[in-house]
Amino acid sequence: MLKQRTVKVLVNIYNEYALLKSFKSLLLIILILIVRKFLNKKAFKSASIILWALLFVYLICPYQILIKIEEFNSNSIFNFILYILSYIDSILRLLAKKVSYVLYPRNRYIVALFVMSYVLYKYVNFDKTMKNSKIIHDDKCLDYIKSFKLRRTVSIYINNNLKTPVTYGLLKPKIIMQSYILQDEELLKYVMMHELTHIKKFHILFNHIVNFVACVFWCNPLLIISLKYLEQDIEIFTDKEVISRLGDTLETRKDYCKSMFQLMSNSVKRDEVSLKLNPNLERMIIMKNYKKTILGTFIFALTFLFSMPVFASVVKLEKDRIEVIGTEVEFQSVDNSDGRxxxxxxxxxxxxxxxxxxxxxxxxxxxxxxxxxxxxxxxxxxxxxxxxxxxxxxxxxxxxxxxxxxxxxxxxxxxxxxxxxxxxxxxxxxxxxxxxxxxxxxxxxxxxxxxxxxxxxxxxxxxxx
CATH class of the missing domain: 2.60.120.380 (Jelly Rolls)
Incomplete structure (x- = not known):
């Protein structure tokens, strides 16, 4: 009986926890979406990625900072900010409770299982596609792999059924590319550098974490929508890393953008997708205009500062405490009609x-x-x-x-x-x-x-x- 009760209590905790996290994360997601383009053009390379990582740390971490205030002093800017945070926190908690009555736990679990099943299906389907890949041992590819000094063994495969190069596998990563890339030495260099950077930075692991969090917090539509921008920002960060590794010159940027355009052209021919819808276009524009500035770093610091409230909960401690005796909250599921x-x-x-x-x-x-x-x-x-x-x-x-x-x-x-x-x-x-x-x-x-x-x-x- 206790096990059932413990499970029930933990489930109720999870319901309110997940909903409250979802609502509070909206502030951070909106901030990231507002500043990401500017940061990608004007801040240091990993600025956007740090903010995205902060979002997922918040969603995963069960702890938060508790700030206890006895009295809000209107003359103090700090206390005024705490008052605003306390007010917002109260509204979000109330909203989470109201929504929890509408989104019944059973329905949320069913949808979460459906989303997880879909993600697993995508992994299985992708794995089946990989079975058509053919392993190769190319000297130029091996030289690029050695230059990164990775501890993990990286394998190279050819698969012409895929539109663009991809990397998958955490412990034994694999790079899958198309045969036409091997025939172009310049294109091969940039593709290998790009994919090896993904492997070195453990972007595959981060991607798995993102997918798991998306399954848990599926009821946050803005989070689901924002995932495509996260993926884009990871690619932009990787582009910058490649350019930095090869030497950040105007000539290097031009050659890299040409290679990206070539990949876009092949992708369009194979999939008949309009060029303007291809996310690589934004990457090319950023690679052309990217320049680290003091303003970009300042905007990042400001955004980071404004994102901190999601990690805190402000509690006002009353001076004259009033006890409420005899008021029961929420529910009582066990019959107590005998008044024992x-x-x-x-x-x-x-x-x-x-x-x-x-x-x-x-x-x-x-x-x-x-x-x-x-x-x-x-x-x-x-x-x-x-x-x-x-x-x-x-x-x-x-x-x-x-x-x-x-x-x-x-x-x-x-x-x-x-x-x-x-x-x-x-x-x-x-x-x-x-x-x-x-x-x-x-x-x-x-x-x-x-x-x-x-x-x-x-x-x-x-x-x-």
Missing amino acids: IQIISEEEFNKLKLKDIYVPQLRFIDMSEIKTINEYDKLTYKFDTGLWTGSKNDGFIIKLLDLKPISKIEYFIVIEEDSHEIYDNKFSSDKILKIRANSGSKYRIYIFNLNNWKLTGDININAYK
Whole structure:
């Protein structure tokens, strides 16, 4: 039963996590799409790639920076920025919750599996195409490979069914080209340099990571659309690396652009695609006009700075804390119609006669235990009422006080009696639960932290009469 509950809780965490990440990533994606062309022309070579990598680090990393502020000072620019971030963060969280009600988890999983199946199909289909490739041992190709001093073994194949040269394989990379390229020494040089740069920079591994993230965050349409621009920026970066390796002169750029145009021409003849739709056209224009400038570096730094808020969550700590007693949040999936488990007020709690629960074979639960629950982690308490000594007790109390961060907490309480789940509920504030226990029964209490930051508080579990 617990395993099912744990899976359910983790699934709920993933749902909100994925949606919130998707919404917060929109800011970073929009920033990248706005500045990418300018950065490709005026910034250092890897400027756009760093921003794309930052996006995927954010989407993959489960952690974020938690900034706690007691009061926003309107006279401070920094505090004003934090106030804006807090406001945006609150809106995005609310939006993620609303959308989660529409995009049912089951539907999202079905679509995610469909997307993953499609990606796997593309890989399998591509692998079948590669079977028609013929391995070659060309001295000129081998010389280019040696010049890169790679630790991995690179193989060269010929396949005239493909339109343009491609590289695939992570541990044993393969370069597949067309026979006409081997007949042109100048074209062969640029093709080999370009594909070997992909291998040296581990672009294939990055491509696999991108595909995986796209499957997980398929519900972010802007992310899916932006992938073609990411692919283009990787190619542009590789072009710049090749030119830099060969010597960045006007003559080298002209020769390289000629080779690219030749590849475009062959691709058009084979696929009957309009030249203006070919992404290589943008690459040729950038190679012609690329020049690193101070302004380009400044724009990159500014974009990098403005992208940092997606990694942070700002929490406002209220001075005068108001506790909400008796308010349950979201749902309670286990029937509690017999009223064995109640949420009580502080006044009711003070009227009870409390005792410590001492469990020799398991653990001792202190009267006031300050505990920290890590992100998406849980605490477990267990005891046997059959081992309680002294006069008979009616049940036990679970009291959670001074939970922090105050303004943004979510936790889940699950109670099991003799391995059967009798209670589960989600809360967003301090709570006191009163449980009427059965004599001789064994109990387990699980407290799940549903936040992507640590949850700290005073946890009390006592028997009562």
